[in-house]
Amino acid sequence: MLGHTPVLAEEVIQFLDPRPGGRFIDVTVGAGGHSRAILELTAPDGKLLAIDQDESALKQAREALASFAPRVVFLHSNFRHVAELAGAERFSESDGVLADIGISSMMVEDPSRGFSFMHEGPLDMRMDRTQPLTAADVLNTRSEKDIADILYNYGEERRSRPIARSIVRARPLETTTELVRAIERVTGGPRYGRIHPATRTFQALRIFVNDELRNLEMFVDSSMHAVRSGGRIVVITFHSLEDRIVKQKFRAPAVPGRVLTKKVVTASEEELQRNPRSRSAKLRAWERS
Ligand SMILES: C[S@@+](CC[C@H](N)C(=O)[O-])C[C@H]1O[C@@H](n2cnc3c(N)ncnc32)[C@H](O)[C@@H]1O
Numbered sequence: 269m270l271g272h273t274p275v276l277a278e279e280v281i282q283f284l285d286p287r288p289g290g291r292f293i294d295v296t297v298g299a300g301g302h303s304r305a306i307l308e309l310t311a312p313d314g315k316l317l318a319i320d321q322d323e324s325a326l327k328q329a330r331e332a333l334a335s336f337a338p339r340v341v342f343l344h345s346n347f348r349h350v351a352e353l354a355g356a357e358r359f360s361e362s363d364g365v366l367a368d369i370g371i372s373s374m375m376v377e378d379p380s381r382g383f384s385f386m387h388e389g390p391l392d393m394r395m396d397r398t399q400p401l402t403a404a405d406v407l408n409t410r411s412e413k414d415i416a417d418i419l420y421n422y423g424e425e426r427r428s429r430p431i432a433r434s435i436v437r438a439r440p441l442e443t444t445t446e447l448v449r450a451i452e453r454v455t456g457g458p459r460y461g462r463i464h465p466a467t468r469t470f471q472a473l474r475i476f477v478n479d480e481l482r483n484l485e486m487f488v489d490s491s492m493h494a495v496r497s498g499g500r501i502v503v504i505t506f507h508s509l510e511d512r513i514v515k516q517k518f519r520a521p522a523v524p525g526r527v528l529t530k531k532v533v534t535a536s537e538e539e540l541q542r543n544p545r546s547r548s549a550k551l552r553a554w555e556r557s
Contacts, residue, residue: 272298272299272301272372272373272374273301273542273543273545274299274301274302274305274368275368275504275535275539275543275545275546275549276504276533276535276539276546276549276551277301277302277305279533279551280302280305280366280368280502280504280551281305281306281309283500283502283528283529283551283553284306284363284364284366284500284502285364285500286305286306286309286310286314286363286364287309287310287314287363288309288310288311288312288313288314289310289313289314290306290309290310290314290315290363290364291310291314291315291316291317291359291361291362291363292306292310292314292315292316292317292362292363292364292365292366293316293317293319293350293354293359293362293364293365293366293491293494294306294316294317294318294319294365294366294368295319295320295347295350295365295366295367295487295491296319296320296347296366296367296368296369296370297318297319297320297325297326297329297342298320298325298328298329298368298372298374299325299328299329299332299372299374300318300328300329300332300333302366302368303316303318303329303333303340304332304333304336306366307333307336307339307340310339313339314339315339315340315341315359316336316339316340316341317340317341317343317353317354317357317359317362318333318340318341318342318343319342319343319344319345319347319350319353320344321344321345321346321347321395321396322372322375322395322396322397323344323396323397323398324374325372325374325375326342326344328374329342330342341357341359343357346396346483347367347483347487348482348483348486348487348490349486349490350365350487350490350491350494351490351491351493351494352490354494359494360494361495361496361499362494362495362496362499363495363496363499363500364495364499364500364501364502365491365494365495365499365500365501365502366502366503367484367487367491367501367502367503367504368504369480369484369503369504369505369506369510370505370506371383371395371474373545375395379444380392381393381394382402382403382444383470383474384444384470385444385447385448385464385466385467385470387444388443388444388445389443389444390402390404390442390443390444391403391404391407391441391442391443391444391446391447392404393470393473393474393477393478394477394478395478396478401477402477403473403474403477404440404441404442406418406473406476406477407435407439407441407447407473408439408440408441412432412433412435412436413432415432415435415436416428416429416431416432418472418473418476419431419432419468419469419472420472421472422471422472422473422475422476422481422509423468423469423470423471423472423473423475424468424509425468425469425472427454427455430454431450431451431454431455431469434450434451434453434454435447435450435451437450438450438453447466447469447470448466451465451466451469452465452466471507475509480510481509481510481513484505484510484513484514485513485517488501488503488513488514488517488518488522489517489522492521492522492523492525492554492556493522493523495556496556497556497557498555498556499555499556500528500553500554500555500556501518501553501554501555501556502551502552502553503551503552503553504549504550504551505549505550505552506548506549506550507548511532511550511552514552515532515552518552518554521554523556523557524556524557525554525555525556525557526554526555526557527552527553527554528553528554528555529551529552529553532550532551532552533550533551533552533553534549534550534551535547535549
């Protein structure tokens with residue numbers, strides 16, 4: 269994954285505490301950055317179940333982690349039913365589960381995926397390209413009210429209604445550039461020192477197309493069943509809607525356990541300088557009783 273540096277890497281290791289012979293699950297293997305560290309620390313015979321719903325990420329992880337191949341099981345799947353996946357792959361009662369939620373630099377930088385308002389591409393936005401629903405389907409077939417609700421609920425976009433109206437008027441929309449134009453008809457163009465006016469709309473569509481919040485809720489509950497007593501769950505999120513879910517689920521867990529992060533963990537000054545993507549990263553950790 270070009271330019272994808274794993275975020276909060278030291279903190280992930282501190283909380284997961286991988287030791288030789290340990291068994292771990294990385295449900296968002298991506299480019300394999302965090303997985304590599306886990307595999308190194310669990311040598312010589314530790315095992316890793318590496319999951320991703322994006323086939324191209326999984327392909328890249330397979331290549332990046334080739335030298336660890338006998339100790340890794342790769343799986344193309346959604347993480348929401350992680351306990352069932354763990355059971356089927358003989359990873360029940362694991363020592364820890366890691367989720368580094370969100371999209372990878374590889375996805376954002378690939379124009380054909382349609383995630384970025386910076387590149388012209390089709391309005392796709394599917395992390396799992398075997399799923400039927402795309403962003404174009406949502407924008408071209410949903411009612412104006414539905415679109416406004418999506419922008420408001422998942423993007424906290426204050427101008428959701430006029431933007432939804434502009435989108436419906438511009439139908440059919442096929443490319444990211446056409447969507448940016450429809451948004452800018454309401455907001456005006458980008459302004460120095462402000463976030464790009466399309467940021468919230470793109471975020472909202474991505475979350476909706478990939479059902480990200482529901483998947484995260486189901487994942488946190490399920491992950492607690494995938495670890496042994498003393499096993500740990502570490503989750504990194506990138507915006508407040510997700511962090512709220514993790515915080516609440518850890519406080520009222522599906523099985524007994526305790527929160528290890530009294531305060532949410534964020535990137536150090538040094539990491540912020542090195543990796544701008546870490547700016548909005550929030551880490552929370554939990555341990556099963
Ligand atoms: C930020 S990247 C992970 C980067 C990785 N930790 C590394 O060090 O390279 C997030 C990954 O999570 C995957 N992902 C997001 N939601 C998922 C889900 N519901 N099920 C499985 N994978 C998911 C994405 O496809 C993406 O590859």
